[in-house]
Amino acid sequence: MKTALLGYGVVGSGTHALLDLRPEHGITAERVLVRRDIASVRAIATRDFSEILSDPSIETVVEVMGGEEPAFSYVKAALLAKKNVVTANKLMLSLHYAELISLARENGVHLAFSAAVGGGIPWLMNLLRVARVDTVESLGGIMNGTTNFILTAMQQGGADFAETLAEAQRLGYAEADPTADIDGLDVRAKLALSSDAAFSRMADASAIPTLGIRHITAADVALFKQLGLTCRLIGKAERTEAGVAAYVEPMLFSANAPEAGVNGTGNIISYRCAGLGAQSFFGLGAGQKPTASAVVQDLIDISRGATAFDLARCEGAFTPDASLAAHAYYLRANSLLPAAQIETALGETPAGPACITKPMPVSTMHAFVRERLAAGENVFAAGLTE
Ligand code: HSE
Secondary structure (H helix, E strand, O other): OEEEEEOOOHHHHHHHHHHHHOHHHOOEEEEEEOOOOOHHHHHHEEOOHHHHHOOOOOOEEEEOOOOOOOHHHHHHHHHHOOOEEEEOOHHHHHHHHHHHHHHHHHOOOOEEOHHHOOOOOOOHHHHHHHHHHOOEEEEEEEOOHHHHHHHHHHHHHOOOHHHHHHHHHHOOOOOOOOHHHHOOHHHHHHHHHHHHHHHOOEEOHHHOOEOOOOOOOHHHHHHHHHOOEEEEEEEEEEEEOOEEEEEEEEEEEEOOOHHHHOOOOEEEEEEEEOOOEEEEEEEEOOOHHHHHHHHHHHHHHHHOOOOHHHHOOOOOEEOOOHHHOEEOEEEEOOOOOOHHHEEEEEEEEOOEEEEEEOOEEHHHHHHHHHHHHHOOOOOEEEEEOO
């Protein structure tokens, strides 16, 4: 099967290397769309996507450029030209999912995106398979390697957030613009994609309340350590009788929870099903080789005529409702909640007093934090797991 790579960054070059390493699958990268001259692929490079689109020998396009545009336009054009598409682009997919799934179906081609959630962890394919025979009651976990690296380093080294983020950037984990990672938007897109695999309907990502880790301080982390707790950024969706609750927020785990033991750029994502019970998948959720591995697995499946994504039902969209989930929170803010909502005062930190709240709807705490942040206050909240 002849393919074209759109992008030749970390994942694109890793995919090319893995295809070359495994010639027995008969999958080759014939063309590469680049934005700059790259000597190693000069012979097959182009800056003109139409050369790839109009080449009938290219059966499958691998979109590894990231961002919404021009990735979305290229993927759409490729599907309309009856080319299969493999993509790792969670942001673009979460914004245009239903349209792209329909286009793939109408044109009789495959759209596969194992690498979009969990990097090399076989998460979406197993979620799609289990949802064929079981009812998924909840799903979620650590879905972002960059923030997990930062939270682990803060816990282990005691440094402050800005210093740790700079270290993550120096090591090449965090992007120059780390907003999507540290504000939870990357997790939100991954949670929305997972919701279609689990519930056969796509969650409206913009309706998933999302708190990131931008405002965590070394003093917050020191308090967590005193309480025997570990902070992790979590995406979670739960089926309730009244609908699906979904949210992204930092959460605190006791030492015996699996999430507390997943360090560095690791991810752990779990589902709980009515019949099968709970299963967890953990490993490297980001990085060149893990992500390229997932991309190449999709290519091999396509070359053999089937992918896990052919199971996706995409029966419409839904608006998740975070008021359907409730738990207690750690809250550190200058304007604390009314006394009736506070369970335990934890005393002063350099950035304001901290407390543990009584259980409250997730939507209530997210609205409170958003309002205080908008007012210019430095606030950090983290959910407490039972
Ligand atoms: N920026 C993402 C992460 C890459 O850190 O997990 C993988 O989706």
